[in-house]
Amino acid sequence: MSSRRRLVAEAVERLREAGVPSPEHDAAELLAHVLGTTRGRLVLVDDVPAGRREEYAALVARRAAREPLQHLTGTAAFRHVELRVGPGVFVPRPETELLAGWAVERASHLPPPAVVVDLCTGSGAIAKAIADEVPGASVHAVELDERAHAWAVRNLAGTGVDLRQGDFATAFEDLAGTVDVITCNPPYIPLEAWESVAPEARDHDPHLALFSGEDGLDAIRVLARRAARLLRPGGVVGFEHADVQGDSAPAVFTAAGRWTEVRDHPDLAGRPRFTTARLAGPTEAAKAP
Ligand SMILES: C[S@@+](CC[C@H](N)C(=O)[O-])C[C@H]1O[C@@H](n2cnc3c(N)ncnc32)[C@H](O)[C@@H]1O
Secondary structure (H helix, E strand, O other), X not given: OOHHHHHHHHXXXXXXXXXXXXXXXXXXXXXXXXXOOOHXXXXXXXXXXXXXXXXXXHHHHHHHOOOOHHHHHOEEEEOOEEEEOOOOOOOOXXXXXXXXXXXXXXXXXXXXXXXEEEEOOOOOHHHHXXXXXXXXXXXXXXXXXXXXXXXXXXXXXXXXXXXXXXXXXXXXXXXXXXXXXXXXXXXXXXXXXXXXXXXXXXXXXXXXXXXXXXXXXXXHHHHHHHHHHHEEEEEEEEEEOOHHHOOHHXXXXXXXXXXXXXXXXXXXXXXXXXXXXXXXXXXXXXHOX
């Protein structure tokens, strides 16, 4: 057996014992990172140089201690873009690509420049993907946390995105009533669900990125108010929520009485994942319950 195959097999075993959810993928990804290649090209490697084996063993040990894979490689892929990530910023998740895709689709069908705002931008993942896929859009993003904002500065440099630091509850007053599309992946985990959160998130994602009050809906309630202020009549908002909030998250918008077309969307596993809604025009708002 080549040293590469043996090393990966040992790493898979170690990661599996540590409860890492995707041991084969992570063992291969870490070795590819150490060797400066891609997972797909690892088959071309027979022997791993001795100096690299130690480096690999150290990374596997950190992953077994449940450090996020993306903190170890320093990057996270998101749709067609790559983000630099590490301590202090939320690691973008694959399920959020669906929300970004919805916004891309909406913004692409508007006369340029579509005005898009990403609230709670974290690493800047959604904003960067939209700027990448809708080149004519005017994209704005805001993040409260200083460390996360610093990562977004790095990731959004050269993209043309208007990045600001601040609270989304009051951000972008200068755009009030003019925004076409709002995206938001807010903190939404109920405080009581603390123990069920995976160690990678609980111990390494900033808590400001995760938790939002007893029922996890505090930020979504703020979003319903802020989005109504920022959108033009007929503008749309899309936001992610927990899979257990498939009824309660849309209900926040339905209850506000200013929204039409309030719909929930599943992720690829069929779990409720994000809600979209349209700001009613004056006539529709008068009719809404
Ligand atoms: C779940 S993370 C999502 C990050 C990014 N949008 C993504 O999808 O990867 C939520 C983000 O919201 C930020 N945040 C929390 N409260 C905020 C507030 N009041 N104003 C602006 N950003 C806030 C957190 O710091 C965190 O970066």
